[in-house]
Amino acid sequence: MLKPQRGICCAGCPHRAAYVVVKDVIRRGRGHVICGEAGCPAVGHVHPAATACPGGQAELMSMYNKPVPQGTPEEPGSVVCAHFVLDADVAADDGTRFGAEQLAGEGACAILCVMASSKVFLSEGAVTDLGRHLQRLGYSSIALADPLDTAGTGDMLRELVEAGGVHALVFASPCAQLQRTAILAPAEVERVSCVGCMRCVQITACPALSFRPPAAFIDPDACAGCDLCSDYCRTRVILTPRADMTPAQRHAERLAAAGA
Ligand code: SF4
Numbered sequence: 001m002l003k004p005q006r007g008i009c010c011a012g013c014p015h016r017a018a019y020v021v022v023k024d025v026i027r028r029g030r031g032h033v034i035c036g037e038a039g040c041p042a043v044g045h046v047h048p049a050a051t052a053c054p055g056g057q058a059e060l061m062s063m064y065n066k067p068v069p070q071g072t073p074e075e076p077g078s079v080v081c082a083h084f085v086l087d088a089d090v091a092a093d094d095g096t097r098f099g100a101e102q103l104a105g106e107g108a109c110a111i112l113c114v115m116a117s118s119k120v121f122l123s124e125g126a127v128t129d130l131g132r133h134l135q136r137l138g139y140s141s142i143a144l145a146d147p148l149d150t151a152g153t154g155d156m157l158r159e160l161v162e163a164g165g166v167h168a169l170v171f172a173s174p175c176a177q178l179q180r181t182a183i184l185a186p187a188e189v190e191r192v193s194c195v196g197c198m199r200c201v202q203i204t205a206c207p208a209l210s211f212r213p214p215a216a217f218i219d220p221d222a223c224a225g226c227d228l229c230s231d232y233c234r235t236r237v238i239l240t241p242r243a244d245m246t247p248a249q250r251h252a253e254r255l256a257a258a259g260a
């Protein structure tokens with residue numbers, strides 16, 4: 001029997017993509033911190049790629065929770081903090097936990113990363129309402145991104161970090177478990193061309209992706225077609241049926257698969 005791994009998100013999970021992109025851009029380390037309390041609360045028994053995904057504060061976030069480092073007189077602007085939270089927690093907050101003022105002391109740049117993946121956010125109106133609520137919580141800068149558009153989200157994050165200050169960033173992309181109307185076609189590794197660098201496996205830790213010497217392998221029954229691994233393969237040997245689509249078209253396909 002496979003032992004469930006801690007902190008593994010389901011295949012295709014947009015939360016994974018959000019963490020991967022944020023980590024790629026702001027790079028955890030001295031003066032940079034990724035923290036918060038959002039993980040996937042799903043047990044994940046529905047999707048064929050399901051693993052035990054404990055998520056939440058106690059499990060997943062223990063890997064990310066770090067004390068926020070303070071700037072020094074020599075490097076006063078060195079602290080960048082990305083604080084991950086769940087949409088429902090933000091929606092229920094009156095500003096005492098996630099208000100812009102609360103984050104103002106977290107560094108030269110503090111970004112409240114709101115995971116909007118649940119069913120309610122399949123409606124555009126719900127995303128707009130969340131934006132209005134964030135305005136009431138004091139955020140003057142509110143950005144919207146699909147974390148599975150890794151290039152676009154990365155550019156957006158770089159702009160926010162460069163601008164400094166306090167921002168809210170809503171990561172809107174449907175949970176992979178919501179795929180009901182259609183199952184997205186899986187990605188595939190061109191195994192004869194794969195150089196076996198393991199980059200895709202290490203960066204995504206996707207349960208549908210494994211290393212079967214001498215090359216990476218995607219389980220077609222488990223892959224949810226998010227294409228995250230494809231974005232991070234430098235030799236471009238992870239093939240996706242969505243290669244010719246724009247990020248907006250991919251986003252629309254994921255929404256349609258979730259029945260939006
Ligand atoms: S495309 Fe890659 S990262 Fe996405 S679910 Fe399939 S194997 Fe996992």
Ligand code: SF4
Binds near residue numbers: 194200236
């Ligand atoms: S990142 Fe690309 S080349 Fe490296 S193991 Fe994965 S599929 Fe192969």
